[in-house]
Amino acid sequence: MIRHRDIEQLQRLSQAPGNTLTVYLDVDQAKPANRKRGFETQLKDLLKQLIAQHPGDEELMATAQEVEDIVKRVEPNGKTLVLFRHRRLGFTFRNVLKLSLPPAAFWGRGAVLRPLVEVLDEHERYAVVLVDSQRARLCTVWLGEIEEHKDMIAFVPPRPDSPSSDKLRSQSRMERHHDESVSAHVKTVARELSRLVDELEVDRLVLGGNGELANALARALPKRLQGRLVEILPIPVSASHEEILQRTKEVQERLERVAELEVVRDLLREVRKGGRAVAGLPATLDAVNAKPIWKLVYVGGLSLEGQECSQCHGLFTMAEERCPQCGNTLHAVDKLLDRLSQKVLEGGGTVEVVRGPAAETLRQVGDIAAILRG
């Protein structure tokens, strides 16, 4: 699983001298063309095109050869291979994702992280904890994958039912003992959970199992975990992985749509009062060229073309004939959105892709917008 700290590490590549080769490769084994390592042929084609765009670049040729060798050892146990190789640093990052991203290869300063950042942004990591008086199960869900981390079995003495009068005193002692064991169990689970939440970079928490125990666990959580708790769901402690995945997915989709809509509504308010946000491509480019922005927001599936100045690296629409900033010549960039996102990320900003109702709302002012720093 890819974590946010991987992205931070990858961002540092743009500060190192030398170029990074970025590859997003379709390795999906459901596609016949990819079977029998057919994806290696696709990689060769991608690299050939890239080399053609950078004639005589020997570092690229050497890096491309290294990447071909690395890919020969990749197990295609997902849909997209993500690979970054920085030859001078001897650095390689690779990961196979369970979702499809458009195949592409890039050569330049820094890794092209936009597709990956979109994935991290769109898919928060959930922890699902199912608890009853006997046990607790902890799973994390990310990118449609579930991982079970721990089956915490507690040895709780059974609670006696139907007490008979002559045994009443010892009975109530047993009950008390049972209740104490349960509350100790809940505390153990809460403690274990707060440790794992940090280690696994969990964004959200869902509890389930026995309703009473789940509520007790919610109350026993430290404050910072309570802030990540989204719901207590009636999922049985014995639920299958498929069931847990499905229920988590429903929660996830609901929350993401709400959060996106909130970002877009704030943005719209700022745009309309001429505050800390601008909308539309020309204004967004101006903002990004001028200084680091806080957040780039755009409608999912957007594709843009534009131009880049070879001198000051400003980004512009096709309407400009010369660089408005320094007067130098401009060259066309077909993946303008990638360049733009990269610039925003390098400046310490974030990127938010919106879909559904949030996308419709954003379109009232444009397909793309920038929230400026305060």
Ligand SMILES: [Zn+2]
């Ligand atoms: Zn310029």
